Amino acid sequence: MEDCVLERIESPRDLDGLTRDELAGLAQEIRDYLVSSVSLTGGHLGPNLGVVELTLGLHRVFDSPRDSLVFDTGHQSYVHKLLTGRRDFSQLRTRGGLAGYPQRSESEHDIVENSHASTAVSWAAGIARGYTLRGEDDRTAVAVIGDGALTGGMAWEALNSVAASHDRVVIVVNDNGRSYAPTIGGLARRLDGIRTDPRYEQFLGWGKRNFQGRGWARNFTYQTLMHGKRAVKGLITEPGMFEDLGLKYVGPVDGHDLTQVEAALSHAKAYGGPVIVHVLTEKGRGYTPAEEDVADRFHAVGVIHPETGLPVKQSRFGWTKVFAQEILDVARERDDVVALTAAMLAPVGLQPMADEFPDRVIDVGIAEQHAVTSAAGLAFAGLHPVFAVYATFLNRAFDQVLMDVALHGAGVTFMLDRAGITGDDGPSHNGMWDMALLRHVPGLRIAAPRDASTLRRAFREAIDVDDAPTVVRYPKGPVGDxxxxxxxxxxxxxxxxxxxxPRVVVLGLGSMAPTAIDTAAKIAAEGIDVVAATATWVHPVPDGLDALMGDAELIVTVEDGLxxxxxxxxxxxxxxxxxxxATWSHHGVPREFLSHASRAQIVEQVGLESSAIADTVIAALD
Structure with a gap:
């Protein structure tokens, strides 16, 4: 039986003694394993196929966990998990299985959960400064940040700070030209200019001719290259974008050539201060369906056929698609409606509008704060901006909602996708904070539609408000009848x-309206008069609440927020x-971080099943 190198890897130091042939074989084994395992569970496939050699190089050059590796975003950490002894992906992103992001409870090699992008450089800066202050000058903090995450303002705040330090920070820019979709903006154009510079190909060819097979990783340094090949000096030492900040720069490096990756990382580590290592990779590398895909369907996949990449089961018509069609219809009717996205054009349903009205859909990159404030500017200019964003990511721009939009009476509509309990992506992705946070914003109104019809109606009502922010929230997944x-x-x-x-009134908010109906039926089965109701606009308090309560003894609220x-x-x-x-009984999500599990499992865990709520109500009446 042919030897399986992957089965011999229990920790990163097991990589040290492998030959170049064994490392090449290991890279292929990892890709094969990722395709076969993630196709059964779903997960972030494309990003991890692209970082195989890069992750191998990181663990061969740096000594994790003594050296700290921070991945931004953490969905590109599957290879890291495999190389740190976690080879059972059979329950990936399910309760009891591996998380889809780094998780400290899983391994000492995991530093930051980091599923909200653009934070790794800040983490690494703080860790490295801590090592310096403690006199641990032999330890390095490494941030692996994608070019998509580098569009976030926080990353540039950190780069500005790091450049003024002398701490041992290595910032690896994993440049594949994409986040969920192609990276946009001036940064993308600048990186593309470096990628396509003819001197880069000259550099790669010269290096391979002179060093491949002759101890490249041990002997090659960029000083050697500059001494022997003046033609590429400008590319290596004067990239402009990073050098102007005062940061040393190495690259660009072929991220799928392990020898080059190790040489560049070794050079950066030996420098002993802040260094940028620019690594070029291909998302989906080695898996033909992903390499040929132009829509980034393999960034994150459900259960798929590994041979073709096609889904095993087609998903039902979802909430996002309802919004996608409605905003397209509205855009055809109203030329003042514009849309914004933070690097998630397709996931939030704006792709159809962008295809038909490209000038009226603005992708700002992973920059939620900028999106919100620029939306306030668009409103001032006489347009009605619609910012479509995952509910959990709007948390990052709360101050801008409060001080730029609400304070200035800006008519901006926020469409919060994946609101409430989302489940398998873990604690950072549950969109359960929005209502508790946003209801404190003066003048802001919140809608929680219960079905497709009320979502369409709420959206149209929201964009008619031109003097205050409006929010429409809806869950992940298929929309019911x-x-x-x-x-x-x-x-x-x-x-x-x-x-x-009715002795009891059960109020179900948004996606919890069906739960309210089921709960009422179970209460009624005990001979208790009960009514189930909801409101589309849930904040401020809807008119009619006092009339609906009537003479009820107990009012029950059910929401998928805090x-x-x-x-x-x-x-x-x-x-x-x-x-x-009346006495009130509130049912929702507790104020705690919920580990990854299915939505149904979390609903049961926090007591939001109709049977659990009904039992509580009946006991209270008794």
Whole structure:
């Protein structure tokens, strides 16, 4: 049986004694393993196929965990997990299995969970300064940051700070020209200029001719190259973009040539201060369906057929697609509506609008703060901007929502995709913070539609508001059947009624409306009169709440946001001001970080199943 090198790797130091042939074989084994395993579980396939040789080089040159490796973003850490002894990917991103990002509880080699981009350089700067202050001058902090994450403002704040230090920081720019989609903006053009400079090909060819097979990794340095090949000196020492900050620069390096990667990293490590290593890689490298894909479908995949890359099961029509079609329809009707995205054009549903109206869809890169403030500027100029973003990522721009949009009465609409419990991407991706945070912003209104029809209606109502921010939040995944109202009480819709004199009112917000209906049915089965209701616009408190409560003894709220300081709590405070005597029972997500698991598992874990809520209600009445 042919020897499997991967099975011999329990820690990074097991790489030290491998021959070049064994390392090449290991790289192929890793790619084969990633395709076969991730196709069964889903996960971030393309980014990891692109960093195989880079990660091998990092672990051969640096001594993790004594040297700290920080991946930005952390979805490119699967190879790192394999090389640090974690070879069981059978439950990737499921409860009890490996997380989709680095996780300290899994391994001493994991430093930062880091699924919110553009933070690695700041982490590395702080770690390296800590080593310096402690007198640990033989330790290095390494930030591996993609060119997509480098579009974030925080990364440049960190680069500015690092350049003024003498700490041992190596910043590896993993340049594949993409984040979720092709990297945009001036940074992308500058990096592309370096990639396509004819001197780069000259440099690669000269290096291979003179050093390949002759101890390249031990003997090659960029001083040697500059001494022997003046023609490429400008490319190596004067790249402009980084050198102007005062940072030393090495590259660009072929990120799929392990010998070159090791040489560049060794040179950077030996320098002993802040160094940029510019590494060129190809997303999806070695897997034909990913290499031939132009839509980045393999950035993150569900369960797929490994031979073709096609999904095993087609996904149902989802919330994002409802929004995608509605904003396209609106764009055809109103030329003042423009859209913004932070490097996630397709994931948030803006690709169809961008295809038809390219000048009216603005991709700012991974720069949520800039997106929000520039949206305020667009509103001042007489347009109505719509910023489509994952709910968890709007957290990064709360100050801009508060001080740039709300303070100035800007008519900006925020479409919060993946709001509520998302599950398998782990604690950083659950969009459960938005309602508790945003309801404190003066003048801001929040909608939580329950189905496709109310999402469309809420979006159109939101873009008609031109003097304040509006928010429409909706969950990840397929959208269910419409839930028609039996009747309306002010701005609230009654979805189910059992009996004529309800002792209990169950209020389900947004995607929890079906749970409210099921809960009411279970309560009614015990002979208790009950009504289930919802509101599309949940903040400020909807008109009609006092009338709906009537003579009910118990009001139950169910939301997939924070239960502490959430919308349910706001409604209860309103009722108390009115002097309504009913008792309130709030059900939502606790104020804690939830480990990766399926949405259904988390719903059960936090007690948001209809049966659990009904049992609590019945016990309270007894």
């Amino acid at each position: 419409d839930l028609p109202a039996l009747r309306s009480v002010g701005d609230l819709d009654v979805l189910a009624e059992h009996g004529s004199s 239960v502490d300081a959430g919308v349910g709590q706001e409604w209860a405070d309103y009722a108390r001001v009115l002097g309504h005597p």
